[in-house]
Amino acid sequence: MPPVFRFAPSPNGYLHLGHAYSALLNADLARAQGGRLLLRIEDIDQTRCRPEYEDAIYQDLAWLGIAWEPEVRRQSDHLALYRDAVEQLAARGLIYPAFESRAEIARLVAANDVVAPWPRDPDGAPLYPGAGKELAPEQRARLIASGVPYALRLDMAAARAIAGDLTWREFGEGPGGETGEVAARPEAWGDVVVARKETPTSYHLSVGIDDALQGVTEVVRGADLFWSTSVHRLLQTLLGLPAPRYRHHGLIRDADGRKLSKSTAATGLRELRAMGVSSEQIRRMVGLPPAS
Structure with a gap:
């Protein structure tokens, strides 16, 4: 059976470079291992999760060149x-x-x-x-x-x-x-x-x-x-x-050494895209090689 990876963001803010790194790493590993990539929306916090943030997740991932299998699992369902x-x-x-x-x-x-x-x-x-x-x-x-x-x-x-x-x-x-x-x-x-x-x-x-x-077999997520x-x-x-296998990766940090966070208003991918940054530049910014 092929390995199954997943990216599971919460729609309580816009994705930033830390999310990009985790999503791209999951996609790269799934591709390299002939595996599957699933997308899950972790929206149990109904006071902070919003539809516009969920829509932005789909847009940002598509811009990064990440494809996932349907159906998207939404926790609130x-x-x-x-x-x-x-x-x-x-x-x-x-x-x-x-x-x-x-x-x-x-x-x-x-x-x-x-x-x-x-x-x-x-x-x-x-x-x-x-x-x-x-x-x-x-x-x-x-x-x-x-x-x-x-x-x-x-x-x-x-x-x-x-x-x-x-x-x-x-x-x-x-x-x-x-x-x-x-x-x-x-x-x-x-x-x-x-x-x-x-x-x-x-x-x-x-x-x-x-x-x-x-059926997730590989959990790839931040060291936090x-x-x-x-x-x-x-x-x-x-x-x-x-129990799946786990792979915790390093965090993308800001100039002060803090991990990027929605709560600290880390620059979002949508803002970087509006500034003219390309998806390939995003890969370089998070330390990943060019897409194969």
């Missing part, structure tokens, strides 16, 4: 599948509702930081400090019935005990030079969010489900997601999903 997965985890007692708002979590972290530095995940965000796991069932039911917003969190200790030791096969390189067989450390993320009251999934949950259902793979391997194992 498959929320029932993610909800089913959440229910599977809930039936095994592996998730619980947490009712603290982001502001309340920030206050809890600040209060604990006075005593000792509160532990952070690999992205630098504080681990969940709340008491959602300790609430009695009747307390949870009462809060849910009253309409209080909540996040559904994975009981990491319980999930880790079931899954046991986990690894993944890395064909790229991690931030510390990790490659080959890499030991997963999902516990470094604490009790991660797998869904919310208003959204029946999360990036961590949906990415593994989508990759499995689309390297340690997220630990959580993905855990959820794949709990849900009985296959």
Whole structure:
């Protein structure tokens, strides 16, 4: 069977050079290996995702000379599948509702930081400090019935005990030079969010489900997601999903050494195109050889 690659952007802003590098690398590898390239639109965040950004993704990829197989998978069309997965985890007692708002979590972290530095995940965000796991069932039911917003969190200790030791096969390189067989450390993320009251999934949950259902065998993505793979391997194992091979690549950074981001208004591909930059120039700018 030919390898299956995918490019999976979120339509919450315009694509920039970092996206171009990842998309082109996926396309180049698929071509070199006689594989297939799929496109997935990761639009579960309905407050930030917009149709005009999705349209721009198609335009930018076509301009770069990237062709993908139909049909495009749009996550918002498959929320029932993610909800089913959440229910599977809930039936095994592996998730619980947490009712603290982001502001309340920030206050809890600040209060604990006075005593000792509160532990952070690999992205630098504080681990969940709340008491959602300790609430009695009747307390949870009462809060849910009253309409209080909540996040559904994975009981990491319980999930880790079931899954046991986990690894993944890395064909790229991690931030510390990790490659080959890499030991997963999902516990470094604490009790991660797998869904919310208003959204029946999360990036961590949906990415593994989508990759499995689309038959993806090769995940090629930025090194900023390297340690997220630990959580993905855990959820794949709990849900009985296959593990693809992973290749994490370096990031395209700005003049100050920061990774390019939509949130920092990184120059978009559409702006570069309007300035007269060619698709071949884009390949040179991100360090790729000319298209064959």
